[in-house]
Amino acid sequence: MNAPAQVFNVELIRTLSMVMVITSVGAVEVRNLRFSAMAYSVQALLIVWLLAAFAAGNPALYWWAGTAFVTKAILTPLFLFLYIGKTGDREVRPVIGFGPSVVVAGLLMIGFYRLTHTYVHLLAPSELAQQEVFRTNLAVAFTVFALGIYSVLTRRDAVKTVIGLCLLENAVHLSLVSLAPELRETALFGIATEVVVTVYLLLYVIAGVRKEFGTTDTFKLSELHW
Amino acid sequence: MNEHVVSSSLPAAAFILPLAAGALVFIGKPLGRWWWQGLALLASLATAVIGAQMVAAAVRGQVLVTWGNELRVDALSALMVAAISSIAFLATLYSMRYIMMPAVQERVGTEVVQRRLPTFYGLLLWFLGTMLWGCVTNNIIMLYVAVEATTLASGLLVAFYWDRRGLEAGYKYLMLLTIGIIFALFGCVLIYAAAAATKQLVGAQPLLISEVRNVIKFIPRQTALIAVAFLVVGFGTKAGIAPFHPWLPDAHAEAPTPISVLLSGVMIKMAAYALARTVSIFYPSWPQITLFLVALGAFTMVLGILMAVVQDDLKRLLAYSSVSQMGYVVMGIGLGTYLGCYGGLFHLVNHAIYKALLFMCVGSVIYATGARNIHELGGLGKKMPITSACFFVGALAISGFPPLNGFMSKITIYLATAEAGMWWATMIAIFTSVLTLVALVHTAYTVFWGQPRSEKVARAEVREVPASMWVPMAILAAACVVLGIFPQAIYPLLDKAAAVLATLAK
Numbered sequence: 001m002n003a004p005a006q007v008f009n010v011e012l013i014r015t016l017s018m019v020m021v022i023t024s025v026g027a028v029e030v031r032n033l034r035f036s037a038m039a040y041s042v043q044a045l046l047i048v049w050l051l052a053a054f055a056a057g058n059p060a061l062y063w064w065a066g067t068a069f070v071t072k073a074i075l076t077p078l079f080l081f082l083y084i085g086k087t088g089d090r091e092v093r094p095v096i097g098f099g100p101s102v103v104v105a106g107l108l109m110i111g112f113y114r115l116t117h118t119y120v121h122l123l124a125p126s127e128l129a130q131q132e133v134f135r136t137n138l139a140v141a142f143t144v145f146a147l148g149i150y151s152v153l154t155r156r157d158a159v160k161t162v163i164g165l166c167l168l169e170n171a172v173h174l175s176l177v178s179l180a181p182e183l184r185e186t187a188l189f190g191i192a193t194e195v196v197v198t199v200y201l202l203l204y205v206i207a208g209v210r211k212e213f214g215t216t217d218t219f220k221l222s223e224l225h226w
Numbered sequence: 227m228n229e230h231v232v233s234s235s236l237p238a239a240a241f242i243l244p245l246a247a248g249a250l251v252f253i254g255k256p257l258g259r260w261w262w263q264g265l266a267l268l269a270s271l272a273t274a275v276i277g278a279q280m281v282a283a284a285v286r287g288q289v290l291v292t293w294g295n296e297l298r299v300d301a302l303s304a305l306m307v308a309a310i311s312s313i314a315f316l317a318t319l320y321s322m323r324y325i326m327m328p329a330v331q332e333r334v335g336t337e338v339v340q341r342r343l344p345t346f347y348g349l350l351l352w353f354l355g356t357m358l359w360g361c362v363t364n365n366i367i368m369l370y371v372a373v374e375a376t377t378l379a380s381g382l383l384v385a386f387y388w389d390r391r392g393l394e395a396g397y398k399y400l401m402l403l404t405i406g407i408i409f410a411l412f413g414c415v416l417i418y419a420a421a422a423a424t425k426q427l428v429g430a431q432p433l434l435i436s437e438v439r440n441v442i443k444f445i446p447r448q449t450a451l452i453a454v455a456f457l458v459v460g461f462g463t464k465a466g467i468a469p470f471h472p473w474l475p476d477a478h479a480e481a482p483t484p485i486s487v488l489l490s491g492v493m494i495k496m497a498a499y500a501l502a503r504t505v506s507i508f509y510p511s512w513p514q515i516t517l518f519l520v521a522l523g524a525f526t527m528v529l530g531i532l533m534a535v536v537q538d539d540l541k542r543l544l545a546y547s548s549v550s551q552m553g554y555v556v557m558g559i560g561l562g563t564y565l566g567c568y569g570g571l572f573h574l575v576n577h578a579i580y581k582a583l584l585f586m587c588v589g590s591v592i593y594a595t596g597a598r599n600i601h602e603l604g605g606l607g608k609k610m611p612i613t614s615a616c617f618f619v620g621a622l623a624i625s626g627f628p629p630l631n632g633f634m635s636k637i638t639i640y641l642a643t644a645e646a647g648m649w650w651a652t653m654i655a656i657f658t659s660v661l662t663l664v665a666l667v668h669t670a671y672t673v674f675w676g677q678p679r680s681e682k683v684a685r686a687e688v689r690e691v692p693a694s695m696w697v698p699m700a701i702l703a704a705a706c707v708v709l710g711i712f713p714q715a716i717y718p719l720l721d722k723a724a725a726v727l728a729t730l731a732k
Contacts, residue, residue: 168408179419185433192367193411198404201381209393221394
């Protein structure tokens with residue numbers, strides 16, 4: 001069982017994972033929507049690189065890395081930038097400011113790191129998935145997931161909530177490849193579950209919201225209550 | 227299980243047909259109303275026929291498969307396909323005149339509606355196709371993709387009017403449902419990884435639900451419970467289970483009524499189906515899940531009806547009542563016993579029928595008066611006798627009044643919870659039923675008896691709605707009565723469907 005693990009470049013994968021957390025915080029925090037989208041693009045490239053690194057042990061993953069490159073690293077940022085170009089790029093002020101956010105992100109990262117290292121057997125069913133680099137990946141996946149939820153809950157700007165959604169998706173994909181890295185079907189799973197179409201539709205609706213409401217501040221969307 | 231596996235193209239046809247028809251509607255955009263509406267009507271009718279054929283096959287004990295084991299239609303899937311396609315056909319028929327309604331034209335302008343009609347019917351067909359795809363697939367990834375696809379297809383339908391309320395509802399709908407579904411995705415990932423790691427399955431088998439069922443006992447307990455939690459959050463969000471229901475009242479109320487009929491009548495059922503399929507495979511090994519699901523069902527039904535009682539907007543009232551009734555379905559299916567699953571599935575079918583009926587009646591009221599708030603309405607019964615009668619039938623059915631269909635399924639659920647020893651659940655269910663009676667029947671006589679409560683309605687020229695709108699209503703009302711008096715009519719199919727889910731045969 002150890003042989004496949006040695007095929008993966010452990011150090012590279014670990015570094016890429018850690019940097020993913022930084023880009024996630026950037027995507028969530030940065031006020032300028034363009035830079036936020038750029039941080040997301042960097043994260044998309046990181047995850048594609050990660051998939052390619054995993055593919056060394058499971059060639060089917062090259063297909064996934066390819067499609068992920070198109071959907072996550074090209075199309076999604078494209079839609080985001082097109083939208084931002086049409087509607088302006090300052091974010092509406094969020095509920096929680098920069099300082100506290102970074103603290104929260106740091107706490108999440110440390111918390112999940114400890115959690116997954118102690119309880120990895122709860123989640124990772126196979127021998128391979130319980131070994132080192134995959135544990136770190138799982139910790140990162142959970143952190144990014146939590147950051148995605150955090151973005152959706154505390155950001156008032158609708159575009160930031162969409163970016164939060166993209167973070168959630170990246171997190172689940174990272175966990176997918178960490179839990180079952182050696183299977184062929186993992187690639188199929190990953191390719192089929194891209195949310196790029198949802199992102200497009202959401203941005204389309206948000207553009208309409210902008211036109212009708214004059215703002216993308218989700219707190220102003222209160223016609224329907226009770 | 228003495229099931230007879232037959233290879234057939236029906237499962238594939240069930241969803242490819244509406245998807246292709248939808249594409250044709252989009253391609254034929256310049257052709258005109260006759261093309262868009264006619265094609266939609268034909269395609270939904272054809273799918274309803276396919277549904278009927280699947281039911282016939284299922285009752286004979288056959289399981290239809292296509293493409294190896296990729297698509298698998300057993301009695302449960304056949305039930306879902308038949309229910310979804312028949313209600314979709316009636317909703318399409320209903321929409322023929324509804325969408326040309328004067329009030330709609332005023333709200334957004336005639337020219338805009340004309341321009342958007344082909345999109346409406348195209349997306350409607352794609353919505354139908356993706357729902358059916360979810361019900362016939364055996365592959366856990368495709369189930370996820372289908373559920374996500376239904377959200378995408380219906381997102382623009384919810385926001386159809388493209389005004390403030392529609393856009394807000396559309397945004398919340400897309401956002402909340404997608405977040406929910408990503409939770410379900412993680413649950414699917416866990417099941418897949420765990421099933422593959424048991425080393426009992428080869429090739430693409432970990433993706434097939436029917437295969438995963440066989441290896442459940444080898445999956446570690448905590449992994450299974452975490453997976454179930456994520457799946458419940460994910461698919462539960464889409465099924466309208468509290469506390470993940472907030473998207474539901476907005477979306478169901480602001481969508482055009484034929485779409486509300488589909489959202490409340492069939493889409494949340496399909497989500498409950500996805501939940502049942504993925505979670506029920508865990509029942510035999512971890513029975514404590516049933517307690518969790520029954521409690522969730524109880525919470526949902528109470529919350530839903532309490533919110534419904536205070537509503538003034540007719541469509542929001544019906545939407546909250548949908549939340550409440552889905553609580554019954556989850557409670558029934560969550561029990562895991564044969565009687566519980568029978569009751570849950572029977573209630574699923576019944577609710578589809580009478581909720582579609584109720585929404586259509588409300589749509590007729592909107593069509594005739596332009597108003598949808600209770601404080602404005604009144605005295606419509608004299609001028610709209612058919613709508614009035616249908617609404618009363620629907621209100622009594624949803625309250626569980628004998629001899630209508632709601633009574634039959636509710637009493638099955640009461641018996642099932644009592645048999646399982648969960649008397650608290652029985653009492654909560656009965657209490658909710660009483661509240662439902664109060665809410666719906668009170669609404670019925672406030673809206674249809676007495677005098678109009680506002681200038682707008684008093685002055686409106688109220689007439690009964692055209693035949694293409696009251697015929698579907700009458701058919702559904704008749705179904706309520708027939709299923710109530712002859713519940714054994716549906717027994718052959720429900721028996722097998724419940725057997726598929728009931729893995730804790732007690």
